[in-house]
Amino acid sequence: MQYYYSSKKPNALGIVKVHAENCKDLPDVLGRIYLGIFPNGNLALASVREKFQLTNAKICSCCVDQNVFSEN
Numbered sequence: 001m002q003y004y005y006s007s008k009k010p011n012a013l014g015i016v017k018v019h020a021e022n023c024k025d026l027p028d029v030l031g032r033i034y035l036g037i038f039p040n041g042n043l044a045l046a047s048v049r050e051k052f053q054l055t056n057a058k059i060c061s062c063c064v065d066q067n068v069f070s071e072n
Contacts, residue, residue, distance in 0.1 A: 004044035005032040015056050018045050020063040
């Protein structure tokens, strides 16, 4: 389980990024929104899309889970 955050402002392409707590591209404290604790980035992404009604949100390329389906 990790803490996940979203950027407050979309990037130049209008995409809001979701980041794990240890991401090298995590925005500073004033530039991010705490999403919660999730077992993987896909659930954090689903949360940000639901909470903020965003269709243009993606997981940061550094934070994409490699083992999403290995947890049983």
